[in-house]
Amino acid sequence: MSEETPTPPRLDTDRLLDDPRTRIIVCCGSGGVGKTTTAAALGLRAAERGRHVVVLTVDPARRLAQSMGLSGLDNTPRPVPLPDARGDGTLHAMMLDMKRTFDEIVEAHADPDRAEQILVNPFYQSLSSSFAGTQEYMAMEKLGQLRRTDQWDLIVVDTPPSRSALDFLDAPQRLSRFLDGRLIKLLTAPTRASGRAYLKVVNAGFGVFTGIVTKIIGAQVLRDVQTFVAAFDTMFGGFRERAEDTYRLLQTPGTAFVVVATPEPDALREASYFVERLSEDRMPLAGLILNRVHRSPAARLSAARSLAAAEALLPAGAEQAQSAGANGGGAPLAEATKYPLVVAALRLHAERMQLIAVERRLAQHFTAAHPGVPVARVAAQPEDVHDLAALRVIGAALGHD
């Protein structure tokens, strides 16, 4: 083909980690692409290169959490022992407890009586534990808190497993808009019926509105919301302000967004959306980390040649006879050829070369659409990450080692 294949600039994560101006790294991407692992690997690498790092994770797999010495959701950064660290770097890690974080905000910003009133409100309990944007909002809130303590010079944060990667940017504003919004004021208008807003509401058919809301969700819910809003009223402004602060913090040059993907269509499509969205919102993008990229030590042997060679070792007709079974234990192969191991190896190699070709094409599509975005690749690991050593391997693969 005469099609030109674009080569992306290389994402140099070591330079990013070593630069003291980098204060926050946000790992984002769709679910199942290794975001949390990447965040942990970057954090470990940075700490072992002398930085004071805290990794904020949202929902790590059990063994990954264990690999960093985290045993439960306790919402507090815990030190991760680094036996092999060179220099004086340190690593802390914490798991976000969104309800706890929300409760803490309430406790910190309302007097005790009012805080108590809010915490027991059923609407608050539902909002703080299951509102679609709460986890994202609280991750941002925690990030802001960690940044304000100034106890760490690098914060690596992994984003919640959202329905869509974009939720992460929208949710904080959505929650604050919601809490501070016109609609919630309309809804609670009867409790503070004064001013022009209320008149407008009446004109817009407020009765119809509450009537339908009551019809859909019931009068009890409406009352809970009203009680909640009345108690929460004084805190609204603070919520919006902090959400805006964090949003602006993300736009500063000290922040680096790293989009994580695997060389698969869905993950790369999501990565594309994310890159576009970050640029729209003027968020600083460091680059794309492509996880689980397949490679071959025998890349010169093409899939076609490999398959042809495998076929050459089999008598005619043997091909169909034993290629079907999903768990073919190899016995039929052993009967069909003198070189069952070689046939298996060649087929395996061909399969891998095909996969590599598919992955390369997908990565090229991404780069064609986003030519300026630097890319770092991490080879597929034969085993899952269970310990710091495995995380270190990933960090090294991202860096120059």
Next chain:
Amino acid sequence: MPVRARDTDWEGVRLHVVTGKGGTGKTTVAGALALALASSGGRVLLMEVEGRQGIAQLFDSPPLPYEERKVAVAPGSPVTPGGDVYALAADPESALVDYLAMYYNLRHAGRTLTRLGIVDFATTIAPGLRDVLLTGKAVEATRRKSRGRRLYDAVVMDAPPTGRISRFLNTAGEVSGLAKVGPIRSHADTVQSVIRSPQTAVHFVAVLEEMPVQETLDGIAELRGLAQGGLQLGAVMINMVRPTGLTDDQLAAAARGDLDRHELDLGLKTAGIEGTQGPDGSSDVAGALAAELGEHATQMLGQREYRRVLTGAGQPCYDLPLITDGMDLAGLYRLAAALQEQGAA
């Protein structure tokens, strides 16, 4: 193709809920299951609820509106022609408008409310409401009748991921925290009675890797907690299964790194593949292939262990082969055939 003599494993199930960790191919498997269910001639609705337009991508069609559209014809057998797969991309806003129209005759009001952003608001203040509306839509489609018979023989729902599935399905519980009485509560209870009946089964899609396996086990345990209320667990669909051409002895040797290099060298030479010879007399190609075999073996042995763990969960397991040459319609039909052969449909 022979006519299947035995029953499928899910006789009587009409609503198939498919969940799985992100990245396991949940949407693909849901699509394959819909095709498999339709292949005995029925009409099947495939429904997505997360606004990702995954079904449209899967069937290579333009983005789906909130409308049931035919997206595929299932492969039939010489005796029975294949049925049809319809698809619906549901979202809470449209589902609410639908709900208001259907139960309160308020279609117009619903549209106005949507325009004013009030629907978004209502689904926001009551998080359980979104889920009730979406599961409610699936239940409605499952029970819908046309000229005295069921319109759909089965409904397959591409449901939220494993981490959110129990909350998603436990809508009555979620809503009851908010609404103790009232219309939405009774709607939730109706939806619940179908979800917690033998008509509904919840299937898990997993791949043989640590996190997806762990999440599947956690999800199964969580749903078992709800099972007392009648929730039926379905199958574990093991996706992206790769066959191995190696015997157990070869796998073990490859994983240890002591394969018979002489056999590799000899075989490659016989097949006409020459590499550069290293100091030990073995070719570099043989060395590279041995390394690939080693990685493959490590992975296979790990997968075997994960499979043992998954099987131990006590639900039927089906294997879906890895499609290496890019997922397309042909691949989807292959997965559907695999599901059918194993009795899933």
